[in-house]
Amino acid sequence: MTQTDKKHRIIFIDLMRAFAVLQMVQGHTIDALLSPEYRLLDYPAYAVWHFMRGMTAPIFMFTSGTVFTYLFRLVEEPFENNPRVKKGIKRFFLLVFLGYLLRYPTYKIIDFSDVSKQQLDTFFAVDVLQLIGFGLLFLMISAFISEKLKLGDTITFLLMGLMFIIPAPFFAHIDWLKIFPQPIANYFYSGNGSLFPLFPWAGYVITGGVLGSYLARNPLVFKTNKFSLRLVTIGIALILFSAVYILFELGTSISNLSDSYTYDTVIFRIGFVLILTGIVSYISQSINSVPRIIILIGRNTLLIYVVHLVIIYGSAWNPGLFTIWGNSVPVYYTIIIALTMILMMTFLVYLLNKLRIRNKQLVT
Numbered sequence: 001m002t003q004t005d006k007k008h009r010i011i012f013i014d015l016m017r018a019f020a021v022l023q024m025v026q027g028h029t030i031d032a033l034l035s036p037e038y039r040l041l042d043y044p045a046y047a048v049w050h051f052m053r054g055m056t057a058p059i060f061m062f063t064s065g066t067v068f069t070y071l072f073r074l075v076e077e078p079f080e081n082n083p084r085v086k087k088g089i090k091r092f093f094l095l096v097f098l099g100y101l102l103r104y105p106t107y108k109i110i111d112f113s114d115v116s117k118q119q120l121d122t123f124f125a126v127d128v129l130q131l132i133g134f135g136l137l138f139l140m141i142s143a144f145i146s147e148k149l150k151l152g153d154t155i156t157f158l159l160m161g162l163m164f165i166i167p168a169p170f171f172a173h174i175d176w177l178k179i180f181p182q183p184i185a186n187y188f189y190s191g192n193g194s195l196f197p198l199f200p201w202a203g204y205v206i207t208g209g210v211l212g213s214y215l216a217r218n219p220l221v222f223k224t225n226k227f228s229l230r231l232v233t234i235g236i237a238l239i240l241f242s243a244v245y246i247l248f249e250l251g252t253s254i255s256n257l258s259d260s261y262t263y264d265t266v267i268f269r270i271g272f273v274l275i276l277t278g279i280v281s282y283i284s285q286s287i288n289s290v291p292r293i294i295i296l297i298g299r300n301t302l303l304i305y306v307v308h309l310v311i312i313y314g315s316a317w318n319p320g321l322f323t324i325w326g327n328s329v330p331v332y333y334t335i336i337i338a339l340t341m342i343l344m345m346t347f348l349v350y351l352l353n354k355l356r357i358r359n360k361q362l363v364t
Contacts, residue, residue, distance in 0.1 A: 010070070010222050011284040011287055011289070011290055012277070012280045012281040012283075012284040013063070013067060013070070014294055014295050015280050015284060015294065015298075016059070017063055017297070017301055019059070019280075020063050021060065021297060021305060022345070023056045023059065024056050024305065024308075025304065025308045025338075025341050025345055026338040026341065026342060027052075028312050029308075029312055029321075029338040029341045030049065030335075030338050032312050032313065032322040032326060033321060033322070033326065033328070033329040033334045034327065034329060034331065035327060035328055035330060035334075036327060038330070038334075054269075055269060055276075057201070058204045058273050059273050060128070060132075061128075061131070061132060061135065061205045061208065062204045062207065062211075063208060064132050064135070064136070064301075065135060065139060065206060065207065065209045066212040068088065068091075068136050069139055069153075069208070069210075069211075069216070070212035070216050071084060071216075072084040072139075072143060072212070072216075073153070073212065073213050078147065079143060079144050079147050085140060088136055089140075091133070092133045092136055092137045094133075095132055095136070095302070096129070096133040096134070098129050098302075098306055099126075099127050099129030100123065100130070102127070102129070102306065102309055102315065103122050103123045103125065104123060104315065105119035105123045106316055107316045120182075121192060122193065124183050124193075125186055125192070125193040125195065126186045126194040126195070126196055126197055127194075127196055128305070129305070130187075130196075131196040131197075131201050131202060134187070134198060135201075135204075135205025136205065138202060138206055139157070139160075139205065139209045142156050142157050142160045142206065142209065143156075143209075145160075153210065153213035153217075154213070154214070157206055157207065157213065158207065161203040161210075164198055164199050164201075164202040164203040164206065165199075165200040165263070165266050167199055168200035169263070171189050171197075171199045172189050172190070172191070172261045174188070174189065176188040176189050176191070176192075199261075200260065200261060200266050201260070203266065204269070204273075223285055224285075225282065228278045228279070228281045228282035229278070229282075230278070231274050231277050231281065232275050232278035232282075235271040235272065235274030235275035235277075235278060236271065236275065237271070238267050238274065239268055239271040239272065241267055241271075242263075242264040242267040242268040242271065243264075245263060293346060296353050297345075297349055300348075303348070303352075304345045307345065311344075312341075
């Protein structure tokens with residue numbers, strides 16, 4: 001961590017990162033275990049949970065783009081001399097590798113003779129980690145274009161983000177398997193099982209980079225009410241715009257957040273993320289520091305994500321909770337298990353931090 005980062009630590013980013021990953025932990029746990037009879041939107045608690053479940057991935061992706069770009073732009077060096085480029089490329093390969101490893105179809109490592117077509121389809125499906133990995137790669141490409149063409153990060157990042165958002169509804173209706181091999185085709189649409197294809201999901205990561213660049217180039221702006229108000233205002237404007245869009249697109253519902261490819265849904269989600277970010281940034285202005293564990297959770301989002309998925313959904317080498325109790329647990333027990341998962345992930349990062357400190361002390 002640089003001296004600048006220590007002196008001007010942006011607390012609301014720590015809060016957003018921690019919130020995003022813990023929201024994802026409980027969301028996966030409840031979705032994997034909760035019995036169908038409790039999944040009714042008539043229940044207010046479930047309706048709120050269902051809505052926030054739809055917001056979790058956009059929050060996680062947008063925040064990832066913000067953090068990466070903020071740290072990238074804190075380094076005042078040309079692109080080719082920026083050490084964050086090398087770190088970003090390493091991060092890209094790590095995320096893509098882990099994304100496929102979590103869905104690896106067999107415990108035999110290289111023997112695929114007993115692997116079914118369904119298992120292969122699951123293995124080649126694009127999930128959050130691959131999506132964020134490519135999102136960070138496109139952020140670096142955008143930063144390079146911005147520097148060389150002197151367009152400015154805001155314009156470049158927005159244009160790059162729109163390149164993934166605008167074609168999404170059209171790409172969703174193309175059979176990409178007729179054009180590309182399955183591992184490549186799955187990055188273009190969800191038709192073969194991908195949960196988070198690049199179109200439109202990479203747009204959330206890249207638009208998050210706009211905020212990250214702005215924060216890096218405007219030190220201490222996050223400490224002003226004007227900054228928080230501006231985020232909330234832009235967010236409200238986007239939500240209103242999505243509502244107006246619906247008025248001209250009969251049959252499209254803003255509440256149907258399962259349709260991730262419509263413009264109204266994407267605009268609504270980005271607007272919601274900006275409003276939430278603005279509110280959190282406003283609250284954090286009165287906070288000089290946050291508990292160390294919050295910072296640790298934010299720093300270890302990848303570890304938490306991988307470990308909790310292995311526990312819940314299992315892997316080629318172990319069964320998960322879904323295999324044992326999938327969609328069969330009553331609501332109260334599901335809530336208890338979800339809270340237990342959050343506590344386990346929190347203790348995990350706390351324990352690892354203690355071990356790191358102890359190892360440093362032994363070395364010195």
